[in-house]
Amino acid sequence: MKKYIKLLVLLGTFVPTIAYAKQVFTPQDPAWTFTGQAVTVEEIDGIQGIKIGRGQAILNDVLFENGSIEFKMYMPQERAFAYLYFRGENEQEYEEIYLRTHKSKAPDALQYAPVFQSMAAWQLYHGEKGTAAASFPANKWVPIKVTLNGSTLQVWVGDMQQPAMTIDRMGREPKAGWIGFRGFVPRTSDAPFSAYFSAITISPSAATSEVTYNAKSTLPSGQITQWRVSPAFATEPGPIEVIPSKIKNAKWIEPIMQPDGSFELLRSVEVPGDMRNWAAVAKVALHSNEAQTCKLLMGFSDRITLSLNNTILVYQDASYRFDKPRRQGLMHQEQLLVYLPLKKGKNELQAVIADNFGGWGLMGRLDQCDGIEIR
Incomplete structure (x- = not known):
């Protein structure tokens, strides 16, 4: 049975009241589940911590949505990545923040x-949507403090x-879920570990902010939101000139716009799960009242093969x-222009x-175009 941090207490017959309980988890707490390589409890600089090389420490029996998560972290100076997972729905759906330990102040x-x-x-x-500078020796x-308030995330580092x-x-709608830590040391790095984690304190509270998920209300003129998207299919790196026939005849969807x-x-x-490289097709109809040349601004991740009226215009690879x-x-x-x-x-x-x-994403906007109807 899951252990809810946010406890529901019924006062009377029909009126629910939510009570909130602060919890502290030591590295030795039996609530932790360790997986992966080199995940142990060890002391460093006088403090016991969860030492992670390439693995995870998960609190599966804790459901947390809003409030604060505070902990101490000990990081190497070599290249490594130290993660906090939160609002986990399952092993595949959650949110994360992480510190690039080698990029202090970047x-x-x-x-x-x-x-x-x-x-x-x-x-x-990235930018306002996902990255920030911080100094961590x-x-x-x-000390690290993370607060979640509805769709708003804030992170404090140090004092x-x-x-x-x-x-x-944030990118996912607020929902209570598990939390955990992860560490990752790239194979090209000499880091002896990714991070130590200690003094984990979880303090739930009620959300005081809400976001209306209405993507189309603030978009600039010409932004394309009428895409229809195919199912995924396996592919290889390079231009995709032929679409599998089974994809053409499959059910296409309207994606959730941001x-x-x-x-x-x-x-x-x-x-x-068995696909190592995958692709999908996004289509939209542009109805023009005359023959004209229009500027199209595109954002994509990672590789795009762009066609107009069955003629390939451009292929570009922007993978990491x-x-x-x-x-x-x-x-x-x-x-891409x-x-x-x-x-x-x-x-x-x-x-x-x-x-x-x-x-895996796409965005497109027409610029300096008149007499265009997007369908």
Whole structure:
């Protein structure tokens, strides 16, 4: 039976009242479930902590939605990643923040990302949506405080008076779920561990902010929101010139749009677990009252094959690379500029979006176009 931090107490026959209980979890607490490599309880610098190399420490029996999560973290100076998971619905659906331990003071030292189908969409969440600078010294215990208030996330690092990160609208709708920690040391790193975690304190509270999930109300003129998207299919890196016939005849969907006019395919399109590289097709009809050339601004992750009226216009690969050359693969609205030679009447715009890591998304906006109806 799950242990709810948010306890429901019935006062009278029909009127429920919610009581909140603060809980402290030591590294030795039996509530933890350790998985992965090199996850142990050890002492460092005089404090017992959960030491994680490449693994996880999960509080499966705790459901938490709003309030604060506080803990101390001890990080190496070498390249590693230290995660907090929260609002976990299952092993595949949750949210996370993580510290890039080697990037203290860098603009992306802190990262927030929603996770869909076990894959974090960090390439779609950067800047105000997902990254922030923070200073955290190596080889020293550093206090971390995370607050969740409806759709708002704030993170404090060290003894700062103001939060290092504020995300006004997280990627998933608020829902109570499990929490946990993860550590990851890349194989190219000399880090002896990813992080130690200790003094974990969870303090639930009621949400005081709400967000209306209405993506289309604040979009700029020309933003394309009428996409229809195919099921996923297996593919290989490179341009996708032929769409499988079974995909053409399958059921297509309207994706869930986000406030910036983007959509995350993993939110709506299921990817079978045996696919290493996958793709989906997004289509929209552009009805023009005359023949004209229109500017199209596209954001995508990771690879796009763009066609107009069955003619491929461009292929571009923006997937992540650690080096040779270094490339983050971050999606943004002006990532790709294409001039569309529209004919009078109906034009079919098709984007084949392929991915295998870091976030799978698309956004498009027409610019300097008149007499266009998007369907």
